[in-house]
Amino acid sequence: MLYLTQPENLEALFPNEPPFRTRQLREWLYEHPVLATEEMTSLPSTLRTELADRLWPFVLEVEQSADAGMTRKWLFRTPDGAAIEAVLMGYARRTTLCISSQVGCALGCTFCATGQFGFERHLEAGEIVAQVAFAQAFLAGGGMKGCPSRITNIVFMGMGEPLANYARVRESIRRMIEHMGISARAITVSTVGVVPGMRRLAAEPWQVNLAVSLHAAEDALRTTLVPLNKRYPLEQVEAAAAEFFTAKHRRVSIEWTMIDGVNDSDVQAAKLAAIARRLHAHVNLIALNPTPLTPDRPARRARIEGFLGVLRREGVNATLRDTRGSDIDAACGQLRARSAGQ
Template sequence: MPSLFDLDRAAAESVLGARYRADQLFEGLFDKALPVTDITSLPARLRMELADEFPLSLKELTVTASDDATTRKWLYEVDGGHRIETVLMEYPQRATACISTQAGCAMACSFCATGQGGFGRHLSPAEIIEQVYRAKQAALPRRLSNIVLMGMGEPLANYRSVAVALHLIVERFNISARRITISTVGVVPGIDRLALEGLPLTLAVSLHAANDEDRSSIIPLNRRYPIERVVTSCEGWTKATSRRISLEWAMIDGFNDTPKALTELTTIARRLRAHVNLIPLNPTPGYLVQGSTRDRVLAFQRGLQDSGVRCTVRSTRGQAIDAACGQLAMRNATRPRQKRPTGSLSSAVLEGVVPVPTSIRR
């Protein structure tokens, strides 16, 4: 069914019959995050008609809160019966939303619960935008200040929808592109195309290992786009956008917290002038390995900093409700049978590999 979040201003004017009515609708939805039935600047009859003709796309199934209620996770059902999850992290004066871009994920990263569950389908721009709308609504009276595309799915494998949604999120919600982070395991064509979009986003590359043998063992996509190709693409990103790359590094005991791993990561981080985010490994049922101890994480951080690499240790939010990095797996609901990724990732799954126009039609 059509969604209000599919409408551009011209379409909204056509539906509502007047430009000022479209302005009222957009102000209510995007500035105030109101349910359409509560946008009182619109006549009551018109509100009812809009609610009937343009229902929300995301069906809320459950909402789970952490013990201190500062992190909440929503389980939604989308068209076709697939499930996705959205996470809201609240701070005293602001909030950050972690948004999904696919139902499931085809990347099959061994330490990620979403990847262990397989691929369902790509989300539409409207389904991505609606997650932001719902998160902004839930965060009130706090300001939704930051968006991270680090939920379910590989954003750059759903390039068309993500690119359209990013432009509209910046335009409609008045969120600076500099406060939006997009995470990728290294879909090189997607990184190259994103550099041409004209959005000064933060690009976070999930590296996790700095030699091809180790990285391929946990991230199958590395066989298609090995580290050197990813690093070269990141250099192009920085040149085109003047934005610093972030390298994500989930700390795995005895695997990537060793002196050898430290040297390899330091070489890449210094080459890219990147910032490194060290992520304490969050437990997932399908990846029975030990995360690095706190002392090992801090020692690794000191080693990077002593080598001139900017580095922070990410605070873990939502682990108790399976809402932390790598834990989104829809375990509290059944879902349709999903396509398991094979050794060769298809172009249907890696949608971002197909050339697409750099200009976004709205």
């Protein structure tokens, strides 16, 4: 599969082709991705036919559309049966692609559909970057109207904990930046607090963004929602986020899934505000996207407003994210759960 080979090593796959051919192929794979090799017009037709089944490391199994076509959710299936989810969201001036870094997840956050499944395997760098190339090809081919025809933002917020798959995620980011022309500033890596990974990311040469999913502002509550908190408690997560801010001069964002009656109180808001102020962080609230697998429900609208009010009174920059695609299993892991018949 072409994306499973490092772009620098493509030559080795085609020992009988002149070097300029692999250069052309690399451009089609990374700079101007297309959905089918037939569209690689600068390549000879024999080669296009030969490559037809080797372009994507997965097949598109399910495509769902919502929000008048401005949200697309894809479930890809790899030859070994692994399911990969990606969601593309189009807006007037930007397009955000949410990608997966693992199949399943070992961290078991209680409110998360992916977490309920357990861990299956890491995604390869090529499987991660192919999600980006697919979405780029889809947009360039006019698949979504009323938004830019290129991806403007990439968030590692799909299935899996990206910093638990560090080397492959790193390689995928490198390819995006060095071969796809995507700015590091357009890429956000989201973590539930894998402290060693946060430190490594802070030491990388790229100005990527870091989003830390806190969901609770005291250890006892956080450990019930995010079991990893036992290993890396809040104090350590905050210290690693502060290190990232100091190293990159990039504002960290704090993600907070609002769960009815669990973490939506004014007391939690005040404690969160204190952490956000210390980190100079922006807070993104998102109402829980309910899954059939857990009894948790999204916080009520009035409660979310109250929570936002506390944050803002405390001088914290905070926004409520829209829950795109709530009618199409858009929370990570949901489409996979349904496809598996659960």
